[in-house]
Amino acid sequence: MQTIKKFRFGTPIPTYAVTQPVDTSKENPSFVTIHENHAIITMNLSERTSVYGLGQQLGGINKRGRKYESYCTDDPHHTEDKTTLYGSHNFFLVLDDQANGFYLDFAGRVAYDIGYTDESLLTIKVFGTDFDLYQFKPDTPEAVVTEFRKIIGKPYMPPKWAFGYFQSRWGYSSEKDLLEVKDAFSKNDLPLEGIYVDIDYMERFKDFSVNKETYPDFKGLVNTFKKDNQYLVPIIDAGVKIEKGYDVYEQGLKGDHFVKGDDGKPYTAAVWPGHVHFPDFLRPETREWFGDLYKYLINQGIVGIWNDMNEPAIFYDDKKLGQAIKKAKDSEGKNLDIHTYFELGDVFRNLSNHQDYYDTMIHSYEGKEYSNDEVHNLYGYFMTQSAFEGFEKHLPGIRPLILSRASHIGMHRYGGIWTGDNASWWSHLETNVKQMSSLSMVGFLYSGADTGGFGANTSAQLLSRWLQFSVFTPLLRNHSAIGTRNQEPYQFSEEATSINRELIKVRYRLLPFIYSEYLKAVTDDKMLFKPLTFAYDDERVGDIEDQIMLGDHVMLVPVVKHNQRGRMVYLPEDMMLVSMDSKDIELKVYEKGDHYLSYDLDKVMFFLKKDAMIPIIESVNNTKETEDKDITWIGYATKKASYRLMDDDGVHKTQTAKTLIDRVVTIDLAGKTLGDTFILLGENSRLDIRDKDK
Template sequence: MDCNLQFILGLLCLLVVLISNPASGFKSEEFRKCNQAPFCKEARARKPGTSKAHVSEISLKDGSVRAKLLSFSETDEPAGALILLLTVYREGILRIRVKEENEPPSGKRRFEVPDVLVTGLEDRRLWIQRVSTENGVTVFYLAAGHEVVLQHSPFQIHVRKGSEQLVSFNSKGLFHFEQLRQKREGENWEETFRSHTDSRPHGPQSVSFDVSFHKAEHVYGIPEHATRLALKPTRGTEEYSEPYRLFNLDVFEYLEESPFGLYGSIPFMLSHNQDRTTGFFWLNAAEMLIDVLAPGWDKEVDNEEKTAASSIDTQWITESGPLDAFLFVGPTPKDVVKQYTSVTGTTTIPQYFATAYHQCRWNYKDEADVKHVDSKFDEFDIPYDVIWLDIEHTDGKKYFTWDPILFPNPEEMQKKIASKGRHMVTIVDPHIKRDDGYWVHKEATEEGYYVKDVQGRDYDGWCWPGSSSYLDMVNPAIRSWWADKFSLSSYKGSTPILYIWNDMNEPSVFNGPEASMPRDNLHYGGVENRDIHNAYGYYFHMASAEGLLRRGDANDRPFVLSRAFFAGTQRVGPVWTGDNTADWDHLRASVPMILTLGLTGIAFTGADVGGFFGNPDSELLTRWYQLGAFYPFFRAHAHLDTKRREPWLFGEPYTSLIRNAIDTRYALLPYYYTLFKEASTTGVPVMRPLWMEFPKDASTYAMDDEFMVGQGLLVRGIYAEGISVESVYLPGDEPWYHFETGAEYAGGHHYKMPVTLESILVFQKSGTIIPRKDRHRRSSTQTEKDPFTLVVALNTAKQAEGELYIDDGKSYDFEKGAFIHRKFIFSKGRLTSSSLHGQDNSRKGFSSSSLVDRIIILGLKPEESIGKHRALVESVNQKIDVERGPTILRRGAALNAVVIRMPNVAIADDWSIQLL
């Protein structure tokens, strides 16, 4: 390329970046609002009862209920017949599908999103054997005690238990299905937003309907938004005027407390009350907007409806795509999450190192900088497992390359990191630099692998490298080609300890409409971007993870972090909440954002500790580490223009406080890994809202400043500067124990807790046993053979139980039975360990030499004598001394703890220890 031309292009790229500069903050006018999108504006304008659809010709076909669904236009003219299919799956799942009966005139079919539903889902179908039809209503079996009621005219679907309605579809009559058709004479289908025109070649094709959650007190879910956990109404109140938007976008300095859509989209909502949790999922990757309707949201709703405040109505609107939805009947919060993840998949167990602490910024500038940061962690005795490199490590922002001046010896750099048991992550984004000398671009161009514009040319947009094109990841063959780029022979300078980060994969296009790809761009099979937009990042993430599976030892679990996500992402890898800001509001917002992701299937997630934009002061940074140590994904990250903020740079006492927070996470890694095992099998998240563990406690339903880590730990963050007293609610009717001191608190009460900068407000639930590894190490891999501490928190019945899961932390051998899974039970003064692995107790090649070297028992009061303070290790008939507090639990004295030191029982064996 001519040097002058290259220079000019470079300046143009810089101009584009400056125009999009994050420092300018969030600019709402750059993003489309509902009244600027005709499909949304029209749907919101419809009155209840507008839908005059009705069903007929009901029959059973292949075990599903099939019916003809006749809809009408708003002028009462027949709009053409649709086909309604209702399918039932085990565990109380109803699937609702609506399709055009006849092929559209253009031959275009609605795009059905592939690779989201789990393999084998159809094997779990319950074949509907018979239906009962009487008085315009068809009823059939869903689950024990549950029925589906299909009302013929007007068309409605209700799920009920006995006479109690649980969830309804179209009970407000807002169903609208714009069928694909030919353009009428003089009709203009184009739409313009700001300087961008969308050709809309297939015209209007929106779908909308209402879903009612009966007797619900709150609804949750539909990430990603920076909102409270319990979703607020968007119509019928003055607080929000916009619906919740699901449209994956690169949003600079997003607003806290806004329904505006961010980087990912999961169209799954849960409702909850004291007796029932239900859920609704719509498998559609087009732009979607969801209104939560306040009682009396429309003046034409009758008085009876206005007073039904315990029910929550919602309206779902999408620009295009299919109507393929699932209803989940619960009844518990965990049941609904299990049902949803049985459809879309559960979180894959991450490698052990990935659950530890990650150190990142944009950018560690060269190999010397990496070496310096790595050595400083050792100098200040702070553990970490992963150091990350952002885009500046590449040669001219060309992925799979290294800057030859700044990173001339990447393999040697990684080997030095690996020698300490640590790992490295590099960034690989979807924008491919349009440089004829760049081998990835050359191959993609020759093979026709790029997304096309509406004229059928390779789409050319602007991102960090300047002029860029975007791979068509909807095509499985292109995903396979991309996966091969991660091989050690292809990705020169990479090693087996190098893992990947997918950013900007919404996709982000600086000069595109709403800083993204045009809706009329074309993907594999002629699919428009409007139909696949929200799943593009999911497919890119999927292809990158497949690349790590293929390289070297294919038995290693991949680690690929993604910013964009969709339903099913949990099967691929972790996500984070994107480009947050170093302020107290964003620290506070991180909790409901992570909780919501967990409720919607993605258990491995976190927020940038310290905030991506801006410069946190020492107190904010310390509080963020104290909270972030309990995120499922624990990473510090910062923008290029921020001041350096590695943990030692703020001096004492802050260095020690941050070290203590990170140490706490490392001590709890066995507990977190066990929770990831649970998430992988049940879908239940690692980080949970309080109401998931206490579903009957109404005071927890809107609470999102506290959260549970598993069943055992309650965490209350501190979200304001200079706090000396903080309120904490401890639910339930059993005691809680302060995590650091062992102090006991009764459940079911609010407490005003004095706090200092050293305080971490964490409490262990009574009746639980939490495994820890307390020896200080500089990385998680160095803890493999370390002994365990078991913290036994007794309830009022003097009982407790817990689990521990261990495998090699790296491979898929656990799928062949190579793991240890223990159950601990304390009852009647005896602590026992037994296998959950199976009857043969075989570990199929995996073993652990680790011992239990300390057992801490909380909740035995002084008047509850334990005789001569001895314990019997029954498997070897050996008596050992027992100590009664005070003892150091974490960093405080537990006055009433009972401590059994050095019982020297193997963590992998069956054993019992009896207090004498």
């Protein structure tokens, strides 16, 4: 029986998001109407209907009651009124008695009105008439997500070291700064996997360059970190600086690799280095050329990269800047009232990422020319594909760390994403919790937020509360902006440093579990994080969005409010509370229902379902030290508990029977004088079992 219907409208621009063939239906659905230059999709919403999906967006897990847009946008101000962020993830799920899933395969702008203008309608405007729409047979929410994930290909699998704790800051301006950070982590006994290196390492913000004055021996610096099993992950931006004699610029001109303007010449705009051209990543030749450029960093020992500013972000072009300056000059000496004053300010505020830029940029794609607006959401996707293929070519067989800011479904096969330029706000911690389920739905498993917040000034309490959640996300990176308060985990009081030490060490204790869950989600086309509504048939859970599931058996209950010493939790069934620090574990069973949970800053807490167990290890300082560590099992069962454990060598793309572990571990407690909760030393029931109270 066919479980997926594909409806084709016009002649869609290929996105290569879908990798499995699906037969095209001969009849198109009645809820789609085609107009002269756009299409409208309309669906009815009952009072009970919830809508999930759309990946990286603001708002709640349930998307109802809000507007959204899919149009990759560089916007560092993630306020409540914003409708779009950096990703284009047009999969959504309408849940009533059953789940109906839809994927809109389209490279341009899509606008969603989900019960906002009319509470009873979901209205989608497609800014074009050529697209594919996939509809998935009604089923359980998880089953629908799995069917979708099967047709878009397996998610990117990072190296195991990518699951460690990383520090970052825009403003580490020299080798000395990085070494001081490394030394401070060591002196404070704080685990450190490595440092993400922002634009400061470049020579005048030029891609594939190093400032020799501030980073005189970059390769030596990389090796200094590697000796301690630590990694440097440098940034690469989309814009290539226009400068005679700069090899990347000269190669780009010679190879005709840059996006054109409407005059047929390489389009000029400005970002960090000033005037730049943008590689046309939609051309295979350009992807290969740019991918080869990563060899410059690979030859210096780099095995991971993060691509930024690839929506693409644009500060200004000369035409718009000239208009703004003229407006300012014309206003000089005038008596500006409230309207003319704000009008003048808006001219400058609206310079960044103006729509005119994307209408002007021309791409060569699949034998045709398109404005960037028509294929806008593919740009960051194909830049990331370029990086992935470059590392694959020049570092064969090895899994690199690839991270991107902009994304489109399909890019999930080539790299992960972070959630962009968030702020040190409690609301953004809560947003981070809500985003993880939506990102799992669309295949972006390797993801996470800038822990502590990128913009604004964090507090010791906010950083620690954020760490309590981020220790569970695949990407664990503390990153902040220049000019903000330094937020390395040792930058506050001695007490705060001690608290953060405990939390980061718990991350490494949980690593066998987190890595196993990630591998299973990749292998089985499952969600890594999911809303409670996907796991329980319980009306209460539809109102709860600050508790989410990690895998099938663990419920996360982070504290996301300021000055709260705990929180209320609702348990849909009897569950076991696990409270951990770097050395100790406490277990306690709670009955189904409402409970107040006291949650100290120096603990990591979560709930475990009945007849389940998870693997942990002793605390270590980096992922290399996790090798050959004995597993301890934490479980909650009366007779029997089991866990499917997956692991591999964490390095190579292809695993052998010797390096790939995929087995079910079962603990049979029959005949043991043991309560419902247990801690088990070793990997099977033949090893010693000890009661948690002894």
